[in-house]
Amino acid sequence: MKLENLQRIETGFYNTPIHKLNNLSKKYGINMYIKRDDMTGYGLGGNKLRKLDYLLKDALDKECTVLLTYGGAQTNHGRLTAAVAARFGLKCGIIMDGSAPEKATGNLILDKMMGADLFFMDDTDFIREPEDVKSAKYKQLVDKTTKEVVEMYEKSGEKVYLIPVGGSSPVGAAGYVMAAKEIKDQLEEMNLNIDYVFTGFGSVGTYSGLYLGAKYFDAGFIPVGVSVSHKNDAEMQEKVDYIKKTNEFLELGVNVTSDDMWIEKGYVGISYNVPDPETRKYMYMMAREEAVILDACYTSKVFRGMIDLIETGKISKDKNVMLLHTGGAPGIFSEGHTDAMQKELWAESQKVFKL
Numbered sequence: 001m002k003l004e005n006l007q008r009i010e011t012g013f014y015n016t017p018i019h020k021l022n023n024l025s026k027k028y029g030i031n032m033y034i035k036r037d038d039m040t041g042y043g044l045g046g047n048k049l050r051k052l053d054y055l056l057k058d059a060l061d062k063e064c065t066v067l068l069t070y071g072g073a074q075t076n077h078g079r080l081t082a083a084v085a086a087r088f089g090l091k092c093g094i095i096m097d098g099s100a101p102e103k104a105t106g107n108l109i110l111d112k113m114m115g116a117d118l119f120f121m122d123d124t125d126f127i128r129e130p131e132d133v134k135s136a137k138y139k140q141l142v143d144k145t146t147k148e149v150v151e152m153y154e155k156s157g158e159k160v161y162l163i164p165v166g167g168s169s170p171v172g173a174a175g176y177v178m179a180a181k182e183i184k185d186q187l188e189e190m191n192l193n194i195d196y197v198f199t200g201f202g203s204v205g206t207y208s209g210l211y212l213g214a215k216y217f218d219a220g221f222i223p224v225g226v227s228v229s230h231k232n233d234a235e236m237q238e239k240v241d242y243i244k245k246t247n248e249f250l251e252l253g254v255n256v257t258s259d260d261m262w263i264e265k266g267y268v269g270i271s272y273n274v275p276d277p278e279t280r281k282y283m284y285m286m287a288r289e290e291a292v293i294l295d296a297c298y299t300s301k302v303f304r305g306m307i308d309l310i311e312t313g314k315i316s317k318d319k320n321v322m323l324l325h326t327g328g329a330p331g332i333f334s335e336g337h338t339d340a341m342q343k344e345l346w347a348e349s350q351k352v353f354k355l
């Protein structure tokens with residue numbers, strides 16, 4: 001379906017602001033900007049709403065009554081799917097990796113506040129198996145869980161619309177194809193040129209949209225994807241294939257080749273969403289220099305990559321760079337991350353005065 005014929009329902013507030021990071025620009029001697037997709041509004045905002053614009057329209061066209069998606073226990077996409085479902089009178093189910101934690105924190109609290117049904121997949125029986133065995137059993141568990149959850153809803157008379165991890169389908173990716181145009185139009189209005197736009201490279205719906213949209217609309221910037229999790233060659237090829245599939249689905253006619261995709265893999269930290277002291281340094285830096293709150297799973301890794309490429313000279317100081325802030329701050333308040341920050345920000349650091 002041609003991009004121009006694909007309809008959407010706006011689930012957030014657009015256009016999101018672009019502003020200069022003045023203190024960081026002075027600190028590093030380069031013009032540094034930020035695009036605030038953390039300010040899309042509902043459910044505390046984030047990039048996933050742009051994808052859900054198109055996914056929601058497709059779900060309603062198909063007369064579905066339940067949005068069912070997937071993610072980790074602190075999934076930002078799940079939170080925003082719950083927000084969209086609440087606003088538009090639908091039910092939301094989120095199938096989550098791992099066993100249910102004893103205590104709800106961060107996004108889990110918000111999920112339940114907005115009425116989402118949460119389903120957990122217990123992988124303890126095979127989590128320590130070799131990677132190929134673990135991967136096969138995980139897929140079996142996902143398929144089994146999905147089948148049972150869908151049947152549960154259907155027995156209650158509901159119709160389920162399945163949304164992949166991160167909303168990263170060819171339909172969902174249209175959100176960031178159009179975001180590339182939004183950025184282009186804003187920059188023209190600001191009389192500003194941006195050379196590089198940095199974003200996370202995870203489920204790749206956001207990166208793929210920016211990559212395709214920058215080419216399709218001749219937006220003038222190069223998207224730089226910073227990987228937020230370790231990906232082997234097979235997984236990387238799957239992501240490239242997804243971008244090609246999206247290009248074909250939206251009939252964009254873009255020449256898609258991995259040779260002109262700029263992907264940085266060296267800033268993952270310990271692992272996906274695992275508390276990491278090096279990543280937190282950049283989260284603290286952004287907060288102290290600009291009062292902008294990044295998250296520890298995605299945006300701080302992207303910011304770290306951007307700063308390192310500047311410091312090492314891989315991006316010259318005469319270029320203009322921009323960080324796409326995709327949101328995710330509620331994840332800071334999950335138990336693992338708050339425990340790690342207690343030691344750095346709170347323990348034995350307070351001065352107490354008495355009469």
